[in-house]
C-alpha cells in the first residue's frame with residue numbers, strides 16, 4: 001500500500017484575505033483527483049483552509065494544488081518535503097501558467113488538466129519510471145468524469161455539496177486565466193452523471209463550480225430539468241447572457257437556482273471593450289439584473305476596479321449603480337494581471353507591473369500594477385470604500401428594498417457580511 005498526501009493549499013496571506021468572507025466554500029480539485037487514484041494507494045487530504053500541513057507525515061508522495069497567490073508558500077512546503085526525500089507533484093492554475101518556475105520546486109509537474117495522465121503517472125511512479133512533466137495537449141473529455149470522493153472533503157462548509165457540470169468558457173477576456181488554461185475549449189459531463197452526483201449529496205444547498213453555466217444554454221436547460229426533481233437549492237457562475245434567455249432563467253429557477261454570480265466587471269463600456277469583454281453591454285445591465293431577479297434568482301455581481309478607463313469617480317458611481325439595481329450580493333476585486341494572461345503581457349510591455357511577488361496577486365489587499373488614472377493607493381482605498389459602503393446598513397437597505405428576492409436569506413446574509421467586515425477592520 002502506498003500513501004499519498006494531497007494538499008489543497010492556501011497561504012497564510014490568502015487565508016487572511018478570505019477571512020472576511022462569511023461563507024466558506026471548498027475546493028473540489030483534490031477529492032476529485034483522489035477518485036482516479038488506484039486502489040493500492042491510501043489517500044490523505046489536507047485542506048489548508050482549515051488544517052495546517054504536517055510536513056513530518058510518513059508518506060510516499062505529495063501532490064499539491066495551488067493558485068498564483070499561494071505559489072511561494074507552496075514552494076516552501078515542497079522544499080520541506082523534498083528535504084526529507086519525499087517526492088512532490090505540483091499542479092493547478094499557476095503551474096499551468098508558469099510551468100518552468102514550478103518545475104524548479106517539484107519532482108513532477110502537471111501542466112493543464114490531469115484526467116489523461118494522473119492514473120498512469122501513479123502506476124509509473126510505483127515502478128520508478130515516471131516522467132517529470134505531464135502536459136495535457138489535448139483537453140480531456142469530461143463526459144464520464146467520476147464523482148469527487150466525499151469522505152475527503154472537510155466539514156467546515158456551508159454547502160451540502162459542490163460539483164462541476166462543465167469546464168471552460170467560450171469567451172477570451174484579457175484578464176481571465178481560463179482563456180490561457182483551456183484555450184476556450186468547453187467540455188461537459190453527461191447530464192445523467194451530473195444529476196446523479198447532485199442527487200448523492202444529502203443536504204439542501206449545492207454549488208456548481210462551473211466557469212460559465214451559460215456556455216451551452218441547451219445543455220444547461222437539460223441539466224436543470226434533470227436536477228429539478230431533487231428539490232435542492234443551487235448557485236453557480238454565469239455570463240450575463242444567462243439573463244437574456246427567459247427559458248434558461250425559468251428552468252433554472254424551477255430547478256432550485258437561488259443565486260447567480262454574474263461577472264459584470266465594470267460599468268464602463270470602454271473598459272469592457274478594451275479587455276475584450278465587449279459582449280457585456282453596460283446599458284443592458286439594469287434590465288438584465290431585473291429580469292434575473294424577476295425569476296426569484298438573486299444576483300451576486302462580480303466587480304473589478306482598476307481598468308484603464310477607471311478614474312477616482314468609479315467607486316462611488318459603481319456603488320450608486322449596484323444600489324439602484326438592487327443587487328443582493330457583490331464580490332469586489334482589484335484588477336490583477338495573472339501571469340500568462342493577455343492583460344499581464346500588455347501591462348508588462350507598458351512597464352506597469354509593479355511586483356512579481358505572487359503572494360500579492362490576491363486581488364483584495366494589494367495592487368500589483370500601475371493603474372492608468374490613479375495611484376495604487378487610491379485604487380486600494382477605493383476598493384475598501386466599495387466594501388465598506390456595500391455592507392453598510394444604508395446600502396443594504398437601499399439594495400434589498402428594491403427587490404424582495406429571497407429577503408429571508410439575503411438580508412441575514414448581508415447582515416452577517418456587514419458584521420464580518422467590521423470585525424475584520
Ligand code: B12
Pocket residue numbers: 009010011014017018025026027028029032033063064065066067068069070089090091092093094097110112113114115118164168176177178209210211338339361362363364
Ligand atoms: C471554484 C473556484 C474557487 C473556489 C474554490 C477554490 C477552488 N479553486 O476550487 C473559491 C471561491 C474558494 C475560489 C477562491 C479563489 N480563487 Co478560484 N476558482 C474556482 C474555479 C471557478 C473552479 C476551480 C475548480 O473547481 N476546477 C475544477 C477542478 C477539478 O479543476 P482544477 O482545480 O483546475 O484541477 C485540474 C487541473 O488543474 C489539475 N490539477 C490541479 N491541481 C493539481 C495538483 C496535482 C498534484 C495534479 C496532479 C493535478 C492538478 O487536475 C485537475 C483535473 O484536470 C476556477 C476556474 C477554473 N476553471 O479553474 C477559479 C480560479 C482557479 N480561481 C482563481 C482565483 C484568482 C481565486 C482567488 C485567488 C480569488 C481571491 N482573490 O480570493 C481565491 C484563492 C483561494 C485559495 N485558497 O487559494 C483563478 C486562479 C488564477 C491563478 N492564476 O491562480 C481561477 C482560474 C479563476 C480565473 N478565471 O482566473 N476559487
